[in-house]
Amino acid sequence: MTLKLYHFPNTRSLRVLWALEELGLEADIETRQMDRAKMKAPEYLALNPLGKTPVMFDGDERIVESTAIIEYLANKYADGRLARRPDDSDYGRYLQWLHFGEAGMGGYINMLIAQTAILPEEHRIPAMKVWAEKETKNCLDFIEANLGDDGYLLDEFSLADISVIYPLFLVKITKNGALMGDKTNAYFKRATAREAWKKACARVD
Numbered sequence: 001m002t003l004k005l006y007h008f009p010n011t012r013s014l015r016v017l018w019a020l021e022e023l024g025l026e027a028d029i030e031t032r033q034m035d036r037a038k039m040k041a042p043e044y045l046a047l048n049p050l051g052k053t054p055v056m057f058d059g060d061e062r063i064v065e066s067t068a069i070i071e072y073l074a075n076k077y078a079d080g081r082l083a084r085r086p087d088d089s090d091y092g093r094y095l096q097w098l099h100f101g102e103a104g105m106g107g108y109i110n111m112l113i114a115q116t117a118i119l120p121e122e123h124r125i126p127a128m129k130v131w132a133e134k135e136t137k138n139c140l141d142f143i144e145a146n147l148g149d150d151g152y153l154l155d156e157f158s159l160a161d162i163s164v165i166y167p168l169f170l171v172k173i174t175k176n177g178a179l180m181g182d183k184t185n186a187y188f189k190r191a192t193a194r195e196a197w198k199k200a201c202a203r204v205d
């Protein structure tokens with residue numbers, strides 16, 4: 001196994017780093033600072049033609065899409081730990097949350113971040129901000145309604161949490177945390193108290 005991850009702090013490569021830590025897998029981690037211009041330059045495009053993060057290599061095999069990468073790691077190198085199999089009773093919910101964190105929620109979160117943090121004020125569109133907040137809140141309410149007073153999305157911590165916690169992290173760091181319900185806030189605190197999350201976040205250079 002020769003895993004190489006290009007990690008950009010605070011971006012979706014955090015999901016991959018977190019999964020590597022949780023699963024106890026070794027990888028060569030090259031940390032770079034987020035710089036959109038450099039990510040669209042030939043040197044980085046040769047690594048990831050999308051000019052996005054994350055990208056991971058397993059030998060000659062290149063994989064993009066953070067939630068696909070974490071499932072690949074668990075199933076290929078960790079005997080399916082933190083994943084679920086078709087005959088598990090929570091397999092459907094596992095897949096739902098694993099995909100919801102990115103496919104269901106990622107686009108709205110990106111829009112919210114663009115309209116509240118990334119775009120210069122003069123490029124923001126008030127109607128888009130309202131729409132992004134409304135759709136993000138809809139996603140957050142769905143999470144809130146499915147959480148108990150303790151524990152995780154499934155009976156035990158899983159890749160589904162690694163997927164869903166990342167957009168919650170974005171909601172928090174862009175100061176949109178008021179959109180999150182009490183159970184979701186407690187869930188976020190619980191998950192980010194894990195040693196593996198802390199180690200992944202500490203990797204900044």
Ligand SMILES: N[C@@H](CCC(=O)N[C@@H](CS)C(=O)NCC(=O)O)C(=O)O
Nearest residue numbers: 011012036052053054065066067102
């Ligand atoms: N669905 C992709 C999204 C990748 C993505 O959009 N990454 C962001 C950072 S979190 C990025 O690279 N942005 C740079 C850009 O769009 O220029 C995944 O989950 O890997």
